Amino acid sequence: MSFVANSTLAAPDTYFGIYNELSKYNVHLNIFERLWASWYAYMQNDVLATGIMSFVMHEAVYFGRSLPWIIIDRISYFNKWKLQGQKIPTVKEQWACTKLVLLSHFTVELPQIWLFHPMAVSCGMDTGVPFPSWQTICVQIAIFFVLEDTWHYWMHRLFHFGFFYKNVHKIHHQYSAPFGLAAEYASPIETMVLGAGTVVVPIVFCLVTGNFHVLTMYLWIAARLFQAIDAHSGYDFPWSLHHFIPFWAGAEHHDVHHERFIGNYASSFRWWDYLMDTEAGPEAAKERRERKLAKEAKKAKKAQ
Ligand SMILES: [Zn+2]
Ligand SMILES: [Zn+2]
Secondary structure, eight states: OTTHHHHTSSOOOSHHHHHHHHHHHOTTSOHHHHHHHHHHHHHSOHHHHHHHHHHHHHHHHHHHHHHHHHHHHTOGGGGGGBTTTTOOOOHHHHHHHHHHHHHHIIIIIHHHHHHHHHHHHHTTOBOSSSOOOHHHHHHHHHHHHHHHHHHHHHHHHHHTSHHHHHHTGGGGGGOSSOOGGGGGOSOHHHHHHHHHHHHHHHHHHHHHHSOOBHHHHHHHHHHHHHHHHHHTSOBOOTTOGGGTSTTBOHHHHHHHHHHHSSSOOOSSBSHHHHHTTOOOSHHHHHHHHHHHHHHHHHHHHHHO
């Protein structure tokens, strides 16, 4: 990275030594930008620097976000907001799930994360400093949420067809009452296909616009992990997001999918299931029945 040239005069060899040196010559950078730039300068290997940062970030967010849900499962006060009554996951179940998720992270996700830097650079992704503005980051992440949700809806719907369900998606449906940790409990094929919505969408966006920073990718993945883990949490609180943003899917939406296996295929939003008439649950079924009856009555009236 070009700015490192300024900071190599004293050639500090510790991370904070580099940070202090770099800070002297780059006063215009904020603390996060300095930490970021020092990391790349310290590593002296951009592929390794991005690889380690991405993997650690993914594990920290995944287990960090799952932990509060594990604790909530052990506190009976919260039971009243559990979507599927008393189906609290046991410690044994959660541990079995953690083991498979970790295995998948190290065997399926790690190699992909490692290839990310060369691929990102070849697509023109920015890895340097300064960072993009927070407005740019927010707009791009909002676009990714909408596009990923579309990809997820159609691929997930496809996964519910006989062959794909039996051979790929069934693993994810092992828990009919899901919990946070089960968000990435899935076959490697499913992880790759559904994960493409999270990873390929920003890459295509970068190729088309030529304006994309790796930091935005990290924040997007963190936001998407929060969404996926919360959707599997099994709890619907009065303060859950979908009570304030009616088209946000949340746990209430995805929990019914795990309970009934049919309907509610989207990830973040409710509009695809609404538009395609695939909403799950007794209420949606009742509405569908009523609509059908009204249609038949109208037809019969016309025929008279
Ligand atoms: Zn499913
Ligand atoms: Zn699920």
